[in-house]
Amino acid sequence: MCAKKKPDNVVYDSDEQKYTASLKPYATDVGAPVITTSDTVAWKNRNIHAVNKQISAKYLELKAEYDAMIAQFEYNNLVYSAKFNFEPVIGNTYHLYRNKNQEPFLSVIAPRECNFDYIGTFKLNADKMWERLETFESQNED
Numbered sequence: 001m002c003a004k005k006k007p008d009n010v011v012y013d014s015d016e017q018k019y020t021a022s023l024k025p026y027a028t029d030v031g032a033p034v035i036t037t038s039d040t041v042a043w044k045n046r047n048i049h050a051v052n053k054q055i056s057a058k059y060l061e062l063k064a065e066y067d068a069m070i071a072q073f074e075y076n077n078l079v080y081s082a083k084f085n086f087e088p089v090i091g092n093t094y095h096l097y098r099n100k101n102q103e104p105f106l107s108v109i110a111p112r113e114c115n116f117d118y119i120g121t122f123k124l125n126a127d128k129m130w131e132r133l134e135t136f137e138s139q140n141e142d
Contacts (some may be wrong), residue, residue: 005060036132059124071132074127075120075122075130075131076129079094079106079122079130082105082106083103083104083106084105084107086108088124090092090123090124090125090128091123091125091126092108092123093121093122093123093133094108094121094122094124095107095108095109095110095111095121095122096117096118096120096121096122097116097117097118099116100114102117106122120132120133121133
């Protein structure tokens with residue numbers, strides 16, 4: 001038998017053989033309220049701006065941490081490549097100088113007690129890493 005086709009404005013499920021307009025999540029009647037999409041452009045732009053600021057802040061934080069790590073690596077490389085005739089003790093402060101041949105050497109002599117070409121003051125920590133101290137004089141004032 002040939003089933004009579006329903007008009008386009010009638011919501012009929014031919015598989016289940018019943019009217020399904022009330023089950024739809026959207027309006028099916030010409031008299032129903034108009035479905036409009038909300039404008040999400042402002043919301044997207046606001047959130048994109050917030051996310052970009054957050055990612056930028058995290059990037060700058062990681063870059064600063066990376067730069068500090070590279071500086072620490074370079075200081076350690078400089079001090080460990082310097083000449084010294086003693087075994088440095090953990091926790092002690094040492095001073096790095098350049099000799100007449102521009103070669104670095106490590107010493108326990110403070111910069112104010114000698115006339116060597118002063119590079120920096122360092123302290124050996126428990127991890128066997130050299131930490132650069134700002135100045136020797138500021139360490140003695142504390």
